Amino acid sequence: MKKKQANLDDSLFAQAKQEEISRHKPLSARMRPQTFESFVGQEHLLGKGKLLPRVIAADRLSSVIFYGPPGTGKTTLAQCISRQTKAFFQKVNAVSSSVEELRTIIQAAKNRRILNDKKTILFIDEIHRFNKAQQDVLMPEIEEGTIVLIGATVSNPFFSITAPLLSRTLILEFHALTSENLLTILERALSDKEQGLGKDAIEAEQDALAFLARISDGDARRALNALEVGCLTAPVEGGKKRFTLSLAEECIQKKQVIYDRDGDAHYDAASAFIKSMRGSDCNATLYWMAKMIYAGEDPRFIA
Secondary structure: OHHHHHHHHHHHHHHHHHHHHHHOOOHHHHOOOOOOOOOOOOHHHHOOOOHHHHHHHOOOOOOEEEEOOOOOOHHHHHHHHHHHOOOEEEEEEOOOOOHHHHHHHHHHHHHHHHHHOOOEEEEEEOHHHOOHHHHHHHHHHHHHOOEEEEEEEOOOHHHHOOHHHHOOOEEEEOOOOOHHHHHHHHHHHHHOOOOOOOOOOEEEOHHHHHHHHHHOOOOHHHHHHHHHHHHHHOOEEOOEEEEOHHHHHHHHOOOOOOOOOOOHHHHHHHHHHHHHHHOOOHHHHHHHHHHHHHOOOOHHHHO
């Protein structure tokens, strides 16, 4: 009886600890959809009649790489798959992973398949950070079906992933979320009393929410983080916090330009700049030059 009570106490303690951890997570982490029904956006992949939902429902997912801008739902979709699949779901981050860890995971997957006839889904976040040796370790196991790979990356996989690994995976491109998508996410966060801000008395102006949805460049994480900061610091009027347009503008501060020093955005902007000059399009030339300067590009490169 004492042992049973001790196990119950341990279970309640673990639950309370998990709730405490969840409570201190950022709003963007707390508001991650738990099911496909609550997932917002990417209708070209998850819309009615599309292939991906049918494959996931049948638990017959093959190796894929999710590619797209940050805050568009790549990791969230992988987590939704982990809750629905009957396979063992393993998650690693390419930044901290190693060849030795991958070999350990692969051996465990082989044992799991032999002993329990259970497949393994390996989710690798930021897979573009894997070097060639790490990617080569995965190839034969994907080929033989020992593991099903789900990779997530913000970098063009055709540049960062080796050709042999690309030939064994399906590339699914995620699009930046629309303003309507972001508005839905923000309104859901304000009304959710469990994980969102629904417990607080917050009166949000529609113009403020529309501004965040428009200015966040399709990034749900950025929009939710700005909303959380604004609601936490909003002044109380008449017993309610008011999230106004001026407060939203203050929270978002400087609009981030999608630009990287050595990736796709860098070369795309430079190419557009050169083509605009060749085409004698003064306005376009000034636009692309201004974007590069605003993003912090070296003026010598532009010259």
